[in-house]
Amino acid sequence: xxxxxxxxxxxxxxxxxxxxxxxxxxxxxxxxxxxxxxxxxxxxxxxxxxxxxxxxxxxxxxxxxxxxxxxxxxxxxxxxxxxxxxxxxxxxxxxxxxxxxxxxxxxxxxxxxxxxxxxxxxxxxxxxxxxxxxxxxxxxxxxxxxxxxxxxxxxxxxxxxxxxxxxxxxxxxxxxxxxxxxxxxxxxxxxxxxxxxxxxxxxxxxxxxxxxxxxxxxxxxxxxxxxxxxxxxxxxxxxxxxxxxxxxxxxxxxxxxxxxxxxxxxxxxxxxxxxxxxxxxxxx
Numbered sequence: 001x002x003x004x005x006x007x008x009x010x011x012x013x014x015x016x017x018x019x020x021x022x023x024x025x026x027x028x029x030x031x032x033x034x035x036x037x038x039x040x041x042x043x044x045x046x047x048x049x050x051x052x053x054x055x056x057x058x059x060x061x062x063x064x065x066x067x068x069x070x071x072x073x074x075x076x077x078x079x080x081x082x083x084x085x086x087x088x089x090x091x092x093x094x095x096x097x098x099x100x101x102x103x104x105x106x107x108x109x110x111x112x113x114x115x116x117x118x119x120x121x122x123x124x125x126x127x128x129x130x131x132x133x134x135x136x137x138x139x140x141x142x143x144x145x146x147x148x149x150x151x152x153x154x155x156x157x158x159x160x161x162x163x164x165x166x167x168x169x170x171x172x173x174x175x176x177x178x179x180x181x182x183x184x185x186x187x188x189x190x191x192x193x194x195x196x197x198x199x200x201x202x203x204x205x206x207x208x209x210x211x212x213x214x215x216x217x218x219x220x221x222x223x224x225x226x227x228x229x230x231x232x233x234x235x236x237x238x239x240x241x242x243x244x245x246x247x248x249x250x251x252x253x254x255x256x257x258x259x260x261x262x263x264x265x266x267x268x269x270x271x272x273x274x275x276x277x278x279x280x281x282x283x284x
Contacts, residue, residue, distance in 0.1 A: 001052055001062070008101045014080070016066050016101075018108070019049045025057035029112040030197065031105070032063070034086045034161065035077075036070025038120035039183035040190045041175075045118055047194040048201075056201050061112060066105055069097075074183045087159035109165050114142065115172040116197070117161050120179030124229065125263035126237050127189060130154045130174040132163070133212065138171050140212075147196045147206035148175065150260060152213045152280050213260050213280035221270045225249035229264045229277075237261040238282075245277055257281060 001019040008014040016033075032038070032045040042064055049062040065071050066085070073079045083098040091102025109115045121128075128150040133140040143151045154174070156163050162172040177193050178186045199206075221227070229246040233239060239261050245253045246264065253276060255261070262278040270276065 001049060001060075006104060008104060009097050013072065014069055014097050014101060016063055016068055016105070019052070019062040019064075021052045021054070021056065021058075021060040023057055023059040025059060026114055027059040027061070027112040028114045028116070028201070029061045029063070029109055030116045030118065031066050031109070031161070032118035033065035033071055034067055034105075034117065035084075035119065036065075036067050036072070037074050037076050037183055038118075038179050039074075040120045040177050040179035040185050041118035042071070043185050043187070044177065044190045044194045044197070047191065048197055051194075051198055052201070057203065058201055060201065061108065063105070063108070067101065086161060087157070089159055089161045089164040105161070106164065109161060109172075110168065110170065113171065115161065115165050115170055117172065117174045118193075119174055119176050121176035122263045123178060123180045123184070123266045124234060125176065125178040126150065126261070127175070127177045127193060128152050128213075128262060130162070130176060131172075132156055132166050136166065136171075139166070139173065142171050142173060144210065145206065146173070146175075146200050147204075147208050148193075149208045150211050150213060150262075152262070153215050155215055211260065211282060213282055216262055216278050216280040217256075218275045219256060219277050219279065221248065221272055221274050221276050223249065224272050225270065226268075227253075227265055227270045227276065228267045233261055233264065239279070248276070253277075255279065 001021050004018045032041040045064040078098040080097040088102050090106040092099040132154050165172045227248045239255045243255045259279040259281045264277040
């Protein structure tokens with residue numbers, strides 16, 4: 001692959017590396033590291049760029065570490081002003097360091113037909129696709145080409161790379177995968193998603209049944225205390241209303257509805273208002 005370094009501001013190590021493989025098919029950008037502490041997704045993309053080959057029809061661009069400053073600090077946000085890069089797209093040419101970074105990434109994204117943004121969603125999260133699929137048939141079709149079972153409708157948060165390119169007519173999705181604190185990599189899952197993306201780029205037909213889910217709901221703790229998740233729900237994430245999710249201060253926490261359990265808090269002391277679990281309904 002062709003390699004290029006794009007500098008935003010040399011003084012602050014604000015740059016990113018691009019890897020390109022020219023092709024005759026659709027132009028695809030796969031980007032990771034917008035949040036610098038999400039190393040599982042970065043690892044997936046690093047594996048992918050080492051396995052791109054000339055037999056693939058797509059014109060492929062890979063950016064493994066989009067936010068180098070945040071990556072060096074193992075931080076979600078930029079160390080140069082504390083901005084969340086995935087809340088300020090399309091950026092500004094003459095803005096802050098992070099806004100200029102967003103502007104450059106956005107201009108590259110807009111030169112592509114398909115933008116796949118890789119992220120990490122927590123320690124006990126299940127991999128899923130986040131997409132604005134309900135009102136965009138092309139995006140729904142894109143999700144069908146990627147062999148991950150669960151697709152969740154996005155809220156379309158403003159300033160996200162995915163949201164902003166979709167507003168401008170591009171096809172884009174987010175793939176979320178489990179990670180952990182301080183850049184912890186969940187190797188098995190990351191490598192599985194690497195193979196899923198490789199199959200997509202090689203035009204292989206997906207094998208798994210798809211579940212299209214509604215927007216996720218965050219269920220928060222009503223008190224401070226010690227929380228332990230139920231081991232069973234980590235194996236089968238499709239839960240029923242009133243099914244046991246875990247124990248908080250020796251009290252049973254139950255699911256508020258039928259749905260797919262996207263993530264659950266790891267065993268820990270939790271604070272009032274902290275998210276215990278995230279759930280999305282399966283539309284009837």
